Amino acid sequence: MSSPLLWSRGEPGSEWGSLDTTPHPDSPALQRLWRGFMTARSFVAAVLVMLQGVSVGINQAIHPTALIISILYLAAVLGAARYVRFRPPLRGFHGAWLASIGIDLATFTALQLVQLPGSINYTPLFALPVLMGAVLGTASVGLGTTAAVTLLLLGDAGWQWLDHSGDPSTRFLQAALTGTGLFVVALLAHQLALRLAREEAQALRSRSTAQLHAQVNDLVxxxxxxxxxxxxxxxxxxxxxxxxxxxxxxxxxxxxxxxxxxxxxxxxxxxxxxxxxxxxxxxxxxxxxxxxxxxxxxxxxxxxxxxxxxxxxxxxxxxxxxxxxxxxxARIRTEKLAAMGRMSAAVAHEIRNPLAAITQASALLGEDLVDPSHRQLTAMVQQNAQRLARIVDDVLDVSRARQQRSLPLGDLVALDATVRTLAEEWVRQTRRQGVLLALDAGGRDVRFEVEHLRRILVNLLDNAARYAGDRDGSIQVTTATGARGRATLQVWSDGMPLESAVQRHLFEPFFSSESRSSGLGLFICRELCERHGATIGYERRALSAAGPEGNEFFVVFASAETRLTQ
CATH class of the missing domain: 3.30.450.20 (PAS domain)
Structure with missing residues (x-):
């Protein structure tokens, strides 16, 4: 944004040179003053023509040239108001000065010269160009215009002295007093114009600052x-x-x-x-x-x-x-659990060694056992120790920065068969009724670790069971082939719709709609999906046109032919 004020050097020897403040070329205040002066000039020109006409109408003696000058002045004023472009301030005696102040000086001087004795006195009209020069021009223009008017008045007094007999002292004294008064008016008018320019500049700066602050406040x-x-x-x-x-x-x-x-x-x-x-x-x-x-x-x-x-x-x-x-x-809990997460990563490192010892001890113990029930118990110990070891690995993966990891090309699972096994296992463990399976992925294989798929499916089923009803079909697990031939898994429940605030943070760590939940379940599901090139999402929809709406979490698996790297 350009500065509202431009400081000029002034004219050499000018008393106002160092203090001359010149408004911005697009100053609205001086543009309005210019239009006001143009209107005033038009009014004065119209009055001059009317006075000449009235004088003719009442048979008062007038000089015919005065009427012609007034008509020409009116035409020049209207033309200047229409075509002259003004960019404040007036810096010299050319261009806009000649089209406005110069025409006024020439016109009023000519009328003063051709006036007949005892007729109209045109001296007061010289105040108009003096004011224009002082308000719209620089110091040199204002003083120069006033000096020109004073010289014209003195010259007119001298012309009248040469043309008529009598004592010339009165005329010269009147011209000197008028010139002095015009200088005072010019000084005051120029100072008022400077003050107007400063106040306008301050107002523009304040408005710009206020607009900037308002924009910042709105954004915040x-x-x-x-x-x-x-x-x-x-x-x-x-x-x-x-x-x-x-x-x-x-x-x-x-x-x-x-x-x-x-x-x-x-x-x-x-x-x-x-x-x-x-x-x-x-x-x-x-x-x-x-x-x-x-x-x-x-x-x-x-x-x-x-x-x-x-x-x-x-x-x-x-x-x-x-x-x-x-x-x-949730934010407070996030801060607390973030510290706990850092601690859990350290604890997970310490858990690894005891788990390895338990696994090894149970394997050695199983070699010496003969009773089938005892061997079954040791097998359960080994299986759960291995599961704990995988969970420890997952916790460490989440706590540390994401690392490059290539999944082997052979890690393919049959989606329908695996989902059926995992879902039926969950139903037996929770004794949940009303779960329907609709598996129609066409026997597709997906690149996913079974244990990770188990954790995702169990987490989604647990969330669905927490809010679903007791009727048959209140929870439905489906598989299908989606866009681009990619297999999908959906877990749908007839629970109440999630609030918008909850939806925004569904997959963020440590966020939960329940105070007793850690808020890590869906976050870990998202991390596991991303690790395998899959995506997880949520939408509110009905399974059929006539059916009720429900909450659906869906997983879109990566193509089985794609090698995944993270």
Whole structure:
């Protein structure tokens, strides 16, 4: 952005040279003054023509040349107002100066010379070009124009002395006094113009700064995770950010501003808190449940602040901050569990050695056992020790930075058969009823470790069972062949829809809608899927056109022919 002011060097020897402030060429204030002077010149020219006509009408003696000069002046003024382009300030006696001030000086001088004794005195008209030069021009232009007018007045006095007999001292004294007055007017007008330029420059800078601050504030408010409402003393909402829409719901973003905060009964408690803030003139803080259009109420921490009233004519505004307590608790839990995660990585290293010893000891013990039941028990010990070892490896993989890992080309599993085995095993262990299997992947093989697939499927089934109903088909496990021939796995349940705040953080670590959950399940599922080139996602949909909607988690597997590297 260019500076609103340009500092000129001034003319050598000019008293104002070092202090001359010249406005920006696009200065709106001086552009308006230029148009005002053009209007004033047009008015003066029209009055001159009318005076000549009136003088003729009342049979007063006038010089015919005066009428011609007035008509030509009117035409020149209208042409200058239409075609002359003005870029402040006037820096010299050419161009715009000649088309405006120069024409005025020539016209008024000619009228003064051709006037008949006892007729109209045109001397007061010289104030117009003096004001134009002082206000719209530099110091040299203003003083030069005033000096030119003074010389013209003195020259007219001398002409009248030569042309008529009598005492010339009165005429010269009158011209000198008029010139002195015009210099005073020029000085004052130029100082006022400088002050106008400074104030306009300051206003432009302040406006630019205010606009920049407003843009920064809008950007900050838009990206805040906290909801923000701006409310007036009458309970009308004048501004709301996207986070407030996510927390309050009910189509707040689509409502035309301003609107009454009591527009929905669920927001009545917010309106009451804002009213208390204005009545007590003190910040308020309260935790309250906010009813949602769908799902359970949301616990929200509400804080209010009043803007300072710097002007008695402008009332304060109440700024209301909304914070979802569940997200706040999740962030606190994230910080705590992040430290625990670092500790668990160290513990996992220490668990490896005892697990290896248990595995080796059970293998040695199994060699000496004869009883089948005893051998079965040692086999169970070995199997579960190996599973714990794999879990330890997974925890370490998640805790450390992602490493390059190539999956062997032979790690192929039959999707339908493996999913059926794992799902039936889960049903037997949980004794969950109403689980339907619809496996139709066409016998496709996928590149996935069985134990990792088990962890993903068990995690998704556990989540589904937590919210699904008890009827048959409330949980459905399906496989299919999706786009580009890639196999897919879906776990669908008829639970309530997930809230938007929960959906945004589904696959983030340490986030859970339940306080007793660690929030690592879906995060580990995503990590395992990415490790095998698969993708995991969530959507709310119905399995059939006539069926109910439900929550579906889906896994899209990589092509079996692709070698995966991470």
């Amino acid at each position: 408010i838009e990206t805040l995770s906290e909801g923000v409402l701006v409310i007036d003393a009458e309970g009308r909402v004048h501004s709301a950010n996207p986070a407030a829409d996510a927390i309050l719901g009910r189509g707040l973003a689509a409502m035309a501003l301003p609107f009454e905060l009591d527009a929905h009964p669920a927001w009545h408690s917010l309106a009451v808190l804002a009213e208390e803030t204005f009545s007590h003139r003190q910040p308020q803080s309260q935790e309250m449940p906010i009813a949602q259009a769908g799902g359970a109420p949301r616990e929200v921490r509400v804080r209010t602040r009043l803007t300072p009233a710097t002007d008695r004519r402008i009332d304060s505004l109440c700024v209301m901050f909304l914070q979802d307590l569940r997200e706040l608790e």
